[in-house]
Amino acid sequence: MVALVSIETVLLVLMVVLVAALLRSHAEILRRLGPEGPAPRLPEPRLTEPPPGLRADAAAPEIAGATPDGDAIKLAFGGTPTLLAFLSSGCTSCAGFWDVLGEGRLPHGLQSVIVTRGPDREQRSKLRSLALPSVPVVMSSPAWEDYAVPGSPYFVLVEEGTVRGEGVATTWDALASLVGDAIEEQRGVDERLAAAGIGPEHPSLYPGAGE
Amino acid sequence: MSVLEAHGLRVELPRGWSGRIFRRPAGGASLHAGNFQLPLQDGEFGDRSTARMPAGGCFVAVAEYVAGAGLEPGKGLFASRRIPHTLDPTAFSSRGLAHPRPGQAAMQHFFTATGRPFCLYVVVSGPRVERRRQLAAISGVLRSLRFSP
Incomplete structure (x- = not known):
């Protein structure tokens, strides 16, 4: 009887050890597959509402900074529509835009400028290797704050000193849509003004003039 | 007021002005400034x-x-050692233009600063009645200009 109990006890201990080993093995497999919790989701291409700090038709802040070549530049925004592309050298979603912005695919008359963080956050040599000669790069951390940029890539269309549109775009199609919407919206405003008999030189557009 | 500084040149530009200080390979430094939106790429003049x-x-x-x-x-x-801060309105004419265009007038002044030879080239456009206001704004920019070797 004692022998039978001893055998059962040994078998029970062996089973406990076996189950513990299996559980440990399972835990190790899970650990190697990834962290606990739901798997990270990659952002899908999308446009977002402008951040609350900067709305469409808000004044477009001037931008001053350095270029990767060591030049200095200050941009003030007049009649030439300008697409500001806020990009980072280390951002994977930005990667395609460094080239595509220099390919002349934007609407005629629209110029583009890449705005990166300042020299404290970006390496000039890295930017020189990414940038095309046809698209100027301005390094300016204050510009990111002035335009309330939530992250890169981020795009702002400015014209006549005002913001015409802005948003996130992670693909060329999304960017084209963003630019197209902003241009269409402005065209609609111009058409409504023209229908009301208000043209570019109409006195009502210049309050205070002639006083 | 924004400060631009590069390649041994420093200038303060008022609000509404755009500008740049650049240098091409094997070339000298250049400063451009204007009270309008400058194109992103341009020649020296x-x-x-x-x-x-x-x-x-x-x-x-x-x-x-x-x-x-x-x-x-x-x-x-390049014998002159100074850059004029107050510009003479009579020095402006269409003959001073590097690229003649109707309605524009220009002046040129060659000088040496900190051992570096420069040309100051100023262009104004529009009617003469605006000239005093234009030259006052330009004088403010020129007064802020600093050179280093």
């Missing part, structure tokens, strides 16, 4: 910029020459 100037526009270029081949800083054409 602002061919594209002056082509876009609106009425009432001001454009300033300070272009450095490379010494050598008969050009000596501080001598001949």
Whole structure:
């Protein structure tokens, strides 16, 4: 009887050890597959509402900074529509835009400028290797704050000193849509003004003039 | 007021002005400034910029020459050691334009600063009645200009 109990006890201990080993093995497999919790989701291409700090038709802040070549530049925004592309050298979603912005695919008359963080956050040599000669790069951390940029890539269309549109775009199609919407919206405003008999030189557009 | 500083040049630009200080490979430094939106790329004397100037526009270029081949800083054409801060309205004419265009007038002044030979080139556009206001704004920019070797 004692022998039978001893055998059962040994078998029970062996089973406990076996189950513990299996559980440990399972835990190790899970650990190697990834962290606990739901798997990270990659952002899908999308446009977002402008951040609350900067709305469409808000004044477009001037931008001053350095270029990767060591030049200095200050941009003030007049009649030439300008697409500001806020990009980072280390951002994977930005990667395609460094080239595509220099390919002349934007609407005629629209110029583009890449705005990166300042020299404290970006390496000039890295930017020189990414940038095309046809698209100027301005390094300016204050510009990111002035335009309330939530992250890169981020795009702002400015014209006549005002913001015409802005948003996130992670693909060329999304960017084209963003630019197209902003241009269409402005065209609609111009058409409504023209229908009301208000043209570019109409006195009502210049309050205070002639006083 | 924004400060631009690069390649031994420093300037303060008022709100509404755009500008740049740049240097091409094997070339001297250049400064462009204007009270309008400058094109993003241009030649030393602002061919594209002056082509876009609106009425009432001001454009300033300070272009450095490379010494050598008969050009000596501080001598001949570059003998002047000062840059004029107050510009003479009578010095402006269409003959001073590097790129002649209707409605524009310009002046040129060659000088040497900190051993570097430069040309100051200023273009204004629009009616003469605006000239006093334009030159006052340009004088403010020129007074802020600093050179280093």
